[in-house]
Amino acid sequence: MKKNKNIVLMSLMLLAFLSCNDNDFLDVNPSKETTEQALSNPTAATELVNAVYNKFLNWNESSFAWNGVSSMTSDDADKGSDPGDTGGDKDLMDALTFTTTSLSFNEVWEANYQGIARANQALKFLPDLAIDETLKKRLIGESKFLRAMFYFRLGQMFGGVPLIKNVPDIQNQEDINAANIRVTRKEIYEFVIADLTEAAADLPTQYGSADLGRATKGAALALLAKVNMYNLEDPDRWQKVKDLTTQVMGLxxxxxxxxxxxxxxxxxxxxxxxxxxxxxxxxxxxxxxxxxxxxxxxxxxxxxxxxxxxxxxxxxxxxxxxxxxxxxxxxxxxxxxxxxxxxxxxxxxxxxxxxxxxxxxxxxxxxxxxxxxxxxxxxxxxxxxxxxxxxxxxxxxxxxxxxxxxxxxxxxxxxxxxxxxxxxxxxxxxxxxxDRYFDLVRQGRAGVVLRAHGKNFVDGKHELFPIPQTQIDLSGGLLTQNPGY
CATH class of the missing domain: 1.25.40.390 (Serine Threonine Protein Phosphatase 5, Tetratricopeptide repeat)
Structure with missing residues (x-):
């Protein structure tokens, strides 16, 4: 069982350093340098964070599986295409007849944890780099914003998931446990809220043209408001949403x-x-x-x-x-x-x-x-x-x-x-x-709306998606399944 648990941890660690041109944070290419050599590069700090942004361009993060899980499951979208083209499992997403082995769930699970691993790597090395302190704070803020977005998506989809806060040490039992044991969704959202609060304090309100598109204070505050809106266990969430959105409206x-x-x-x-x-x-x-x-x-x-x-x-x-x-x-x-x-x-x-x-x-x-x-x-x-x-x-x-x-x-x-x-x-x-599927669940009316639309929504089950069976197997059975699956 320990061997299986270590497989999960090792998969999170096998991320090569990525480098890019400082003038274009999408120019990300695999680095052939050692860790020490890469970190001695004058642009290393920015490159570490650029690699986190780059994850959002990937097929498994923002494309086919994500559309299936977040859109085709709702009453806004059908599978589409030709009737005989299932898209792997998109017909199951559309009908809400998916299972624990449906491919899309494992794709988005892996994608978001790959993004988290990149963010954790940046956050490990940034504090020790000899760079301007204002830039350092900004890059740390960007990394926390992006990590928060990955964790927010996981929380919306699966509820409680493993909370990996740093680059894991395969010899450390606590790190092994963190990669294989779920915490509650409340704990995930509390971690996300902390990341976004810290990010908002250090991010600028805007950038020059060379850095256009990087995370800003407004982005951190807006996402923080959205996370609070979904944090159903917080009785004060709506006052927080109002205060945060009012701040953004003044930017x-x-x-x-x-x-x-x-x-x-x-x-x-x-x-x-x-x-x-x-x-x-x-x-x-x-x-x-x-x-x-x-x-x-x-x-x-x-x-x-x-x-x-x-x-x-x-x-x-x-x-x-x-x-x-x-x-x-x-x-x-x-x-x-x-x-x-x-x-x-x-x-x-x-x-x-x-x-x-x-x-x-x-x-x-x-x-x-x-x-x-x-x-x-x-x-x-x-x-x-x-x-x-x-x-x-x-x-x-x-x-x-x-x-x-x-x-x-x-x-x-x-x-x-x-x-x-x-x-x-x-x-x-x-x-x-x-947003639509997650909105309906948050509003407490997903079953009524989606069943009226002809979808097979089961109350007490489909508010969450299944933990991928592949991930449960890799954990040696330590990851627990959501109710009803």
Whole structure:
């Protein structure tokens, strides 16, 4: 059993040092240097942190499996593609008939722990490097922000998971236990909250063009508000959400005038953006692996695999004249903003427009796999909606932030301002941004909503996803399974 437990630990340690050009934190290449040589490099500190950012470009972190787990499970998305193409297990994600051996869960588990390992490596070495103290604090803050994001995703999906706080020592029994034994989700969220609180204290509010896209104070505060919103065991969470979102609202962010422009290349890192996964459509490409081509229209005249397609229920959820409907959904037979006609010969009636890359009006060098588009992770619109929901819970002005979001979409003020109104706005504003399933669980209505949609949601089971059986086996049985699996 000890041999199996050590396999988990060793897999977390087999991460080579990564290096990159200090002027472009996406240029990450494997280093052939020893640890000592790498750390003596003048750019070593920045390179350590760049390697953590780079993890978000990987297939297993931000692409096919993540879409399956966070989107196709919800009432916003169908599996899509052709009926006979399961995508490995995406049909099971769609129907909520997945099992402990479904591939997507093991992929996202491994991906997030790989990211955590990179962050822990950076946090191990950064304190001892002879660099400017302000830069050192900033890089430590960035690493803690990114580690928090990995752990937050794990907590949302699986509940309690192993909490690995540092680079493990394979000879240390405490480290072996940490890699193989789950702590509670409450403990995970408390760790995430501590990381984000410390990060927010040391991160700048903005960067120059060379560092555009790195984590800021606003990103740390916005993610901290979101984690608190999901921290259901904290009775004071809503006051914290309100206070944190109010801080972010004072940092100079604003809504993009035209909602559709957010998702264009020209809308990247704009005034609404709080944090994005950065991609480059240059040669060689440094994009999010497969994110866009897997969701592109399938069939004759299409440009992709056709997975993760909008449901009719989502299309019907938009009010008349809501600009977000056409900006979120590609309809078969329509002409897109760049003049491309989506022919009636494509396989599915609808596709995700937030994952569309124009080959004529945006940077495109022929590489569909590592494309140029950023993925939006945190936006000011969500901060406004969190602020509105918190105001409803603890008192205050919920109408103003809620109506700012609605008015930007071309709608009038909400006729009723209550939780149901905010929840509806979250759905149509944030569709395909990986929140819907987790929102329904947080709101306590996942079973009612998803069963009405025809999904096999079992109360007391599907609020959490199964711990991958592969990971339980590697732990020698020390990792315990979630209820119902």
């Amino acid at each position: 100079g962010y604003d809504l993009t005038t035209n909602y559709e422009d957010i998702w264009k290349e020209s809308g990247e890192n704009n005034i609404e953006s709080i944090f994005e996964i950065q991609a480059r459509g240059e040669t060689p490409n440094k994009g999010v692996e497969g994110y866009f081509v897997t969701q592109g229209a399938r069939g004759a005249g299409g440009w992709g695999w056709g997975f993760n397609t909008p449901t009719q229920d989502l299309a019907d959820a938009y009010e008349p004249n809501d600009a977000r409907r056409d900006a979120t959904i590609i309809f078969r037979g329509e002409t897109l903003w760049d003049g491309l006609l989506v022919p009636n010969t494509v396989s599915n009636p609808m596709y995700n427009q937030k994952a569309y890359v124009s080959k004529t009006a945006e940077t495109f060098n022929g590489n569909d796999w590592d494309s140029n588009k950023n993925i939006r992770i945190l936006r000011f619109a969500e901060v406004l909606l969190m602020n509105a929901e918190a105001a409803i819970e603890v008192g205050g002005d919920a109408a103003t932030p809620l109506n700012r979001v609605r008015n930007r979409a071309g709608l009038g003020n909400a006729p009723v301002v209550d939780k149901a109104a905010v929840w509806k706005e979250r759905r149509v504003e944030l569709a395909f941004e990986h």
